[in-house]
Amino acid sequence: MGLLSKKDSKLILDPLADNNPITIQVLGICSALAITAQLKASIVMAVSVMVVLAVGNVVISLLRNVIPGKIRIIAQLIIVAALVIIVDQVLKAFAYSLSKQLSVFIGLIITNCIIMGRFEAFALANKPWRSFLDGIGNAAGYGLILIIVGFFRELLGSGTLLGFKVLGDPIAKTGLYAFGYENNGFMLLSPMALIVIGIIIWVQRSRNKELIEEH
Amino acid sequence: MGLKQNLHKLKEKYKGTKMAPAFNALHTFLYTPNDTTHSGAHVRAADDLKRTMNTVILALIPCLIFGIFNAGYQHYAAIDATLRLDPLGNFFTWDNFILGAWTVLPLVIVSYAVGLGVEFIFAIIKKHEVEEGYLVTGMLVPLIVPIDIPLWMLAVAVIFGVIIGKEVFGGTGMNILNPALTIRAFLFFAYPTWMSGDKVWVHGAKAMTGQPDAISGETILGTLAANSHPVYSIWDMFWGFIPGSVGETSTFLIIIGGLFLIFTKIGSWRIMLSAVVGALVMGLIFNGVVDQGWIQDGSKFYGLMSEPFWHHLIIGSAAFAIVYMATDPVTASQTNKGKWIYGFLIGFMGIMIRVFNPAYPEGFMLSILLLNVFAPTIDHYVVQGNIKKRMKRLKVKTA
Numbered sequence: 196m197g198l199l200s201k202k203d204s205k206l207i208l209d210p211l212a213d214n215n216p217i218t219i220q221v222l223g224i225c226s227a228l229a230i231t232a233q234l235k236a237s238i239v240m241a242v243s244v245m246v247v248l249a250v251g252n253v254v255i256s257l258l259r260n261v262i263p264g265k266i267r268i269i270a271q272l273i274i275v276a277a278l279v280i281i282v283d284q285v286l287k288a289f290a291y292s293l294s295k296q297l298s299v300f301i302g303l304i305i306t307n308c309i310i311m312g313r314f315e316a317f318a319l320a321n322k323p324w325r326s327f328l329d330g331i332g333n334a335a336g337y338g339l340i341l342i343i344v345g346f347f348r349e350l351l352g353s354g355t356l357l358g359f360k361v362l363g364d365p366i367a368k369t370g371l372y373a374f375g376y377e378n379n380g381f382m383l384l385s386p387m388a389l390i391v392i393g394i395i396i397w398v399q400r401s402r403n404k405e406l407i408e409e410h
Numbered sequence: 411m412g413l414k415q416n417l418h419k420l421k422e423k424y425k426g427t428k429m430a431p432a433f434n435a436l437h438t439f440l441y442t443p444n445d446t447t448h449s450g451a452h453v454r455a456a457d458d459l460k461r462t463m464n465t466v467i468l469a470l471i472p473c474l475i476f477g478i479f480n481a482g483y484q485h486y487a488a489i490d491a492t493l494r495l496d497p498l499g500n501f502f503t504w505d506n507f508i509l510g511a512w513t514v515l516p517l518v519i520v521s522y523a524v525g526l527g528v529e530f531i532f533a534i535i536k537k538h539e540v541e542e543g544y545l546v547t548g549m550l551v552p553l554i555v556p557i558d559i560p561l562w563m564l565a566v567a568v569i570f571g572v573i574i575g576k577e578v579f580g581g582t583g584m585n586i587l588n589p590a591l592t593i594r595a596f597l598f599f600a601y602p603t604w605m606s607g608d609k610v611w612v613h614g615a616k617a618m619t620g621q622p623d624a625i626s627g628e629t630i631l632g633t634l635a636a637n638s639h640p641v642y643s644i645w646d647m648f649w650g651f652i653p654g655s656v657g658e659t660s661t662f663l664i665i666i667g668g669l670f671l672i673f674t675k676i677g678s679w680r681i682m683l684s685a686v687v688g689a690l691v692m693g694l695i696f697n698g699v700v701d702q703g704w705i706q707d708g709s710k711f712y713g714l715m716s717e718p719f720w721h722h723l724i725i726g727s728a729a730f731a732i733v734y735m736a737t738d739p740v741t742a743s744q745t746n747k748g749k750w751i752y753g754f755l756i757g758f759m760g761i762m763i764r765v766f767n768p769a770y771p772e773g774f775m776l777s778i779l780l781l782n783v784f785a786p787t788i789d790h791y792v793v794q795g796n797i798k799k800r801m802k803r804l805k806v807k808t809a
Contacts, residue, residue, distance in 0.1 A: 375560055381600035390574060397578065 199328070206328040210336035217340040218396045219406065222308040227341055228388040230300050234357050237345030239286070239293055241338025243301060245331060247278045248310050252330035255318035262319075271314045272305070279304045309337055344391045352382030414441050431533040435540030459582075462739075463545040465676045469667035470549050470657070470734065476650060477657035478514045481557050482506030484653050485613040494641075497651040513613050514656055517552035520561045524568045525551070532577050543582025543589070543740075544572065550590035550734060553657025554727065554775075555597065556610040558617075563604065567596045587782050588741045591775050598775070606769075608632060611653035629654050630725040631764065631772070637713040640725075647724045658730035661723070668733035677737040680746060681753035685732040686723065688757025693719025696765060714765040722761050731774035732757065741782040745792040752788055756781050 199207070216222045223244075230236045254274050255262075262270045283301045286294035294301065304310065313333050318326040349355055354362040354371075363370015365378060381387050400406045417437045424433045483506045487493040493500040500506075525544045533540040551568060571593030576585040598605045608628035609616045630640040630652060642652050650660025658664070671677030696715040699705055705712055723729055736742065736756050743752040756777050763773030 375562070377560075377563070377601060377604075379566075379600040380602060381596060384599060393578075 203325065203328055206325060207332035207335065210332040211339060212336075212399070213403065213406065215336045215340065215399075216309045216312075216333050217337055217392065218399055220309075220312075222312055223337055224389075224392070226300055226303065226307060227337075227344060227392060228385045230297055231341055231344040231388050232348050232352060232383050233296075234342065234345040234349045235293065236297055237341040238338075239290070240297065240300065241334070241341050243282045243286070244304055244307065244309070244337055245334035246282055247275065247304055248313060248334040249327055249330035251275055251278050251310060252313060252318040252326040253323045255314045256321060256323040256326035259319050267319070268311075271311060275305050275310055275314075309333060340392065340395060343395060344388055347391055348382045348388060351379045352387075354378050417441070428534055428537075431538065431540050432530050435530070435533070459542045460545070462676055463542050465674050466546045466671065466734070467549050469670045469676075470546075470553065472663040472667060473553055473657040473660065473730070474514070474518070474549070476660045476663050477553060478510035479503075479506045480510065480650060480659055481513050481613055481656065482509035483651065484557075484611070485509055488612045488615065494646075494651075497646060497649070501651065509613065513557055514552060516561055517555065517557075517559070517564060517656065518549070520564050521551040521568055522548040524565045525572050528569055528572045528577070532573075532581070538581075541582035543576065543585075546738075547572075547589045547593075551593050554590065554594050554655045554730070556605060557613045557656055558610055558615070559597065559601075559604050563597060563601055567593045567600070570596050583740055585740055586786075587779055588735055588738050591735060591779050591782075594775055595779060606632075611655075631714070634713040634717055634725075635710075637708070637710070644721070644724070647721075652725075655727060658727040661729045664729040664733050668729075671733065671737065677733065678739075678742065678749055678753075680749040681737050681742055681756075682732055684750045684753030685736050685757035685760075688754035688759075689722055689728055689732070689761050690719055690757070691754075692758045692761035693717075693722045696761070711765055722764070726764060727772050727774055728757075728760060728764075731760065731772075731778055735774070735778050736781075741785060743785045743788050743792075745789050747795075748785070748788045748792045751792075752781055752785055755784075 210216055213219065217224065217227055226240060230240050251271075251274055255271060258270070279302060282304070283294070286297070286301060313329060317329045321329070346356070349357075350361070354360060354365060360370075362376065363372045365372050417433070421430075421433045421437045424430050479501055482503075483493070483497075483501050486505065486509075487497075487500070522544075525548045529540055529544050551564070551571075555564065571589050575587050575589040575592030576582065579585045604610055604616075611629055628636075630642060630647065633640045640647075646652055648661050650662065652659050668677065668682055672679045672682070697719045700712070700716045705715060707716075717725075732753075736753060743749050756774070759777035759780065760774040763776050765773075767773070
């Protein structure tokens with residue numbers, strides 16, 4: 196990447212794999228379980244978190260010398276809350292059905308551990324540009340897992356991708372359904388999201404043994 | 411040259427290669443190994459893991475054979491109800507056997523082929539010997555699924571159950587959940603239309619839906635949950651001439667199998683007895699509620715609650731689950747006191763789930779899985795209690 200220095204590109208690339216917020220740090224699991232039954236919702240969630248985290252990181256970074264240490268959590272919360280409300284309103288205005296489907300989970304971005312974690316761990320101690328990259332990187336790492344989980348859950352659970360019937364029509368019995376294939380209802384339930392994430396963690400750690408925690 | 415020599419030669423040929431575990435497993439499954447340990451003190455005992463597993467399989471064989479006949483019987487009896495007038499006379503017939511074998515044996519074959527395949531692959535990848543754990547699971551699985559479950563679904567569930575239920579925890583002996591029940595739970599939540607309702611328990615019922623000569627066969631639990639009365643006599647239920655999962659209908663044969671397991675000291679009589687007691691206690695509580703008039707006819711729990719408490723042991727899979735599933739030595743509590751608690755709660759909660767949530771047609775699957783998770787905790791407190799007691803004794807003595 197010519198655009199970014201090596202140090203900066205590390206900020207974006209690290210959270211995608213070896214320091215992934217979900218599979219390595221195990222943060223932000225709740226929303227990953229709740230909204231990944233469909234790919235579309237996963238993507239929207241990933242984008243929303245990216246907006247909130249990148250902008251929030253920049254704002255916090257700009258204010259990092261102004262915010263008194265004792266009340267910094269409250270200050271951070273106000274900033275996240277403001278950003279989340281903006282995202283929520285935008286979704287309501289331009290993608291109403293989707294915002295209905297994501298229901299409370301957009302609002303719950305406020306409580307997403309990844310966001311407060313990055314504010315605390317990075318934005319409070321770094322300059323705005325680097326904080327912005329860090330926000331983008333971590334949100335991308337989070338979104339990547341969300342999209343992978345959403346892909347498998349929608350494909351195997353509903354037989355669709357982004358609403359398109361890629362495996363055929365289950366009622367008219369076309370495509371795979373003609374051979375007796377049936378959708379796996381378990382995929383639509385939250386426990387299966389946890390198992391899919393578990394499998395991703397398993398694959399990732401067996402490919403890179405250094406990631407295996409010692410205990 | 412006999413089979414043993416051939417197997418031995420194969421084993422020697424592949425010694426040290428990647429495939430060695432697969433051939434070792436085949437060899438030791440059928441014969442005792444040629445070589446013995448040469449150094450160190452060791453105990454020689456005939457009841458190794460393979461023997462234990464084979465004993466359980468022996469105990470399951472009557473259920474399997476009965477299940478084969480019953481599969482045919484239920485199909486023909488659903489078409490011609492007069493057969494039910496003389497169940498015994500119309501039960502052990504060639505027609506029943508052929509139809510039953512045609513539908514049940516594929517389940518057995520798929521269960522074993524897929525499950526052992528996964529075990530062999532894992533043994534080769536992880537470079538350890540093939541573990542025997544699947545031998546019993548492979549026999550249990552076809553006995554606890556509805557007769558018409560599509561084979562690919564069974565295969566998917568077996569792969570899931572063996573990998574997620576067992577291998578990720580470290581293989582046989584390390585699993586938290588009973589693999590056979592994990593497989594069944596997966597099937598139940600993934601493909602509920604094939605696992606419940608009145609169309610899945612009799613062969614052909616689902617395929618014939620909508621036709622004029624459509625057949626159906628509701629399980630007794632389903633009938634009771636719908637607040638109507640089952641058409642089967644209590645003796646039919648006891649002998650097992652009723653629709654249900656393949657191998658769990660005959661309480662009589664399960665009792666025989668259970669006695670066999672207790673006699674050979676493979677299954678824990680503590681778990682079986684306490685689970686029976688737990689189920690009876692819960693049943694009595696429900697009967698008491700009905701007797702007190704706290705619940706009226708027409709309430710959605712009335713049908714199951716008013717069933718005489720001891721009936722609960724012979725309908726549904728209660729007996730099968732208690733004898734073959736709850737006693738799984740890996741996932742049950744290990745301490746004797748723990749076994750009493752573990753068993754009692756399985757029976758107690760099994761009936762509770764069965765009555766309060768008829769949407770889950772068999773409470774015992776869920777109650778055993780739940781108690782599997784709690785078994786280590788139960789053991790922990792039993793052991794801690796024992797340590798405390800001894801510490802106290804020590805203090806009294808030294809003081």
